[in-house]
Amino acid sequence: MTEDDGSNDLGERVVxxxxxxxxxxxxxxxxxxxxxxxxxxxxYDALYERAFESAHGENSVAVLPRExxxxxxxxxxxxxxxxxxxxxxxxxxxxxxxxxxERRPLGSIVQSLMATGHLIVVGASMTDDNVxxxxxxxxxxxxxxxxxxxxxxxxxxxxxxxRTALWKNDFDYVAVSDSLDQQVAARDLxxxxxxxxxxxxxxxxxxxxTHYKGLLEGGEIGLAENLxxxxxxxxxxxxxxxxxxxxxxxxxxxxxxxxxSQSIKxxxxxxxxRSQRR
Numbered sequence: 001m002t003e004d005d006g007s008n009d010l011g012e013r014v015v016x017x018x019x020x021x022x023x024x025x026x027x028x029x030x031x032x033x034x035x036x037x038x039x040x041x042x043x044y045d046a047l048y049e050r051a052f053e054s055a056h057g058e059n060s061v062a063v064l065p066r067e068x069x070x071x072x073x074x075x076x077x078x079x080x081x082x083x084x085x086x087x088x089x090x091x092x093x094x095x096x097x098x099x100x101x102e103r104r105p106l107g108s109i110v111q112s113l114m115a116t117g118h119l120i121v122v123g124a125s126m127t128d129d130n131v132x133x134x135x136x137x138x139x140x141x142x143x144x145x146x147x148x149x150x151x152x153x154x155x156x157x158x159x160x161x162x163r164t165a166l167w168k169n170d171f172d173y174v175a176v177s178d179s180l181d182q183q184v185a186a187r188d189l190x191x192x193x194x195x196x197x198x199x200x201x202x203x204x205x206x207x208x209x210t211h212y213k214g215l216l217e218g219g220e221i222g223l224a225e226n227l228x229x230x231x232x233x234x235x236x237x238x239x240x241x242x243x244x245x246x247x248x249x250x251x252x253x254x255x256x257x258x259x260x261s262q263s264i265k266x267x268x269x270x271x272x273x274r275s276q277r278r
């Protein structure tokens with residue numbers, strides 16, 4: 001057996017262990033709910049993209065590099081391979097040594113994110129040799145240009161004084177829990193991500209949905225009625241005229257506007273159901 005054959009065998013074993021019907025955790029779902037446009041992971045499994053598509057629809061996220069990045073579509077970069085392709089999995093020492101020569105473009109994507117933005121790191125130990133090298137190269141570039149800055153924030157379960165000191169001024173380390181119990185700390189991470197999702201979410205798919213009109217107050221009630229009426233007017237236009245209003249109609253749909261005729265049918269269905277129960 002050659003060394004490459006051994007590496008492929010390891011990849012197949014990883015697929016067996018992390019593929020199949022394993023369900024995303026609550027943390028995966030909470031991260032997916034943030035709808036981050038650009039995500040990098042060293043994990044091989046498909047749990048994040050499964051959670052993302054469950055929340056935002058089929059084909060709502062592209063998986064790089066095996067899929068093509070599409071305009072306006074969020075993507076997740078599998079830095080160390082993907083269970084969808086066992087041969088892509090980076091696991092053996094030989095894989096890591098040859099990584100830069102064989103997968104330099106993937107590292108360049110990560111470095112571009114480091115160089116142009118502020119990374120939020122969740123669930124990564126920051127001990128991966130390739131990730132460390134990429135970070136140090138960007139830090140060296142910043143130093144050469146006399147532009148020292150913090151590359152990102154690392155969210156950890158518990159306090160890590162050593163790495164906090166090691167990466168001082170390069171990465172900020174923030175612990176989500178003061179508990180020494182791993183399970184309690186993991187639960188605190190879920191609570192943190194839930195709070196983060198609440199504070200950062202701008203989606204409001206219920207505003208024009210009549211089923212949730214009880215959540216509106218004051219002037220919002222009349223505004224929602226007027227917007228639903230406007231949506232019905234657009235839908236009643238001849239096709240050649242309706243197309244000109246497609247952008248606005250899409251906004252109404254995102255806010256939960258239901259066609260008037262469909263609302264009537266739903267109301268009739270609910271009434272019939274109640275009559276049958278009586």
